[in-house]
Amino acid sequence: MTKAIMIQGAGSNVGKSMIVAGIARALTRRGLKVAPFKPQNMSNNAAVTSDGGEIGRAQALQARACYLAPHTDMNPVLLKPESDVGAQVVVQGKRFATMKARDYGKQKSTLMPHVLESFYRLAASVDLIVIEGAGSPAEINLRAGDIANMGFAEAANVPVVLVGDIDRGGVIAQLVGTHAVLPDNDRGLIKAFTVNKFRGDVSLFDQGLDEIVNRTGWRSLGVLPWFADAWRLPAEDVMDISSSEGGDFKIVVPKLSRIANFDDLDPLSNEPGVTVQIVEAGQALPGDADLVLIPGSKSTIADLTYFRAQGWDIDLQAHIRRGGRVLGICGGYQMLGREIIDDAGIEGPPGRVAGLGHLNVTTHMTPHKQLSEVRATYTATGDEVLGYEIHIGRTEGPDCTRAWLHIAERTEGAASENLRIMGCYVHGLFASDAFRSAFLGKAAGNVGYESTVDSTLDALADHIETHMDLDALLELSGEIAG
Structure with a gap:
């Protein structure tokens, strides 16, 4: 039975994409067949797939971490901004429409069947899907019709791990605040959390971890120190x-x-x-x-x-x-x-x-x-x-x-x-x-770029294995019932 786990962030740019890539490479090295998935991405940095479509480049990197060719099912909805108020909407790799943000907000829920179709099709060929959310589930003003975070997690019944970014400050407020604003159903989908981008002595944050656990009831999967070689991976x-x-x-x-x-x-x-x-x-x-x-x-x-x-x-x-x-x-x-x-x-x-x-x-x-x-x-x-x-x-x-x-x-x-x-x-x-x-x-020079990317993915996997409780993450992963 295929299982799935979703990595969401307590804010934008907390390192979700990299964490998913590291988890994917680490668990692939353990012998599991892993695939990445992001229901909805917003990026003008796209990758062309072997099936003739396009997806977010982060999902292409995550596919590489799994030793898979990028496929449109890994990112079924891609938003490509064309102006301050509108974007091209790409669905399952192909241009669907160009919409203003307000119009897309009204229409996005109609794309959920396409998202779930891609998700279940992808699940048929792997042991585990590691899903990346977009932005933050704390943006509860966007919850109606959501397909990127809790809306998808609820529809597919997937457990969630929430990531906080300590480098920008206020990580306790990020995580506890998210717990506070979420409705009960969404809050119940979050099973654990991790803190990313820590600099210095991790033990100094032990009391902080305890506070988050006590105030949320969520399990801690650990603190990830700053990964210095992140710049070597495609942005x-x-x-x-x-x-x-x-x-x-x-x-x-x-x-x-x-x-x-x-x-x-x-x-x-x-x-x-x-x-x-x-x-x-x-x-x-x-x-x-x-x-x-x-x-x-x-x-x-x-x-x-x-x-x-x-x-x-x-x-x-x-x-x-x-x-x-x-x-x-x-x-x-x-x-x-x-x-x-x-x-x-x-x-x-x-x-x-x-x-x-x-x-x-x-x-x-x-x-x-x-x-x-x-x-x-x-x-x-x-x-x-x-x-x-x-x-x-x-x-x-x-x-x-x-x-x-x-x-x-x-x-x-x-x-x-x-x-x-x-x-x-x-x-x-x-x-x-x-x-x-x-x-x-x-x-x-004589730098082999592709080999540098792969060696950096391996180093990232080592980093994740060392500092994140992957056994607990696998234990929390839910079976896909669709």
């Missing part, structure tokens, strides 16, 4: 994007307002010969950059306006005059062209917008979304590149004759005559060690 949330100090080769990344699929940055941040500097709104692109990398965007035209509003278009021109290199990926590639044509109004009002003009290409926005895993060849060296495409739009023009990737029967990308300005639609390029080394030249 899920835009809040987790940060600069990294490395070597003399400086890559500058303007932080777009709708930045998407920023996992392109993770292998670069792991390179000891490379410094990655994230440039926030209101800051200038520094003049000592070797490479300006314009990342993907969920809303290219809006982010192009945002790019200009920061004065980054002027900074980029200066960088190019100094002989600097530029790489645009996906939305960044589209921005570098002459024009973006959106006659169908896919990203807003129909119209045409002038691009930055550094590549002689034009992008036509089309409703079809390209979702595919990619095996390509870097034409300059013949090195293999593994990545993925996840975009709308078709880009064409004279600079595409200098395409620098070859995929099956077609070429991909564009480059300026001097090859210092390049763009393409393929994400995940830099995870391929040979390509990264060739592209960065002397700045690259």
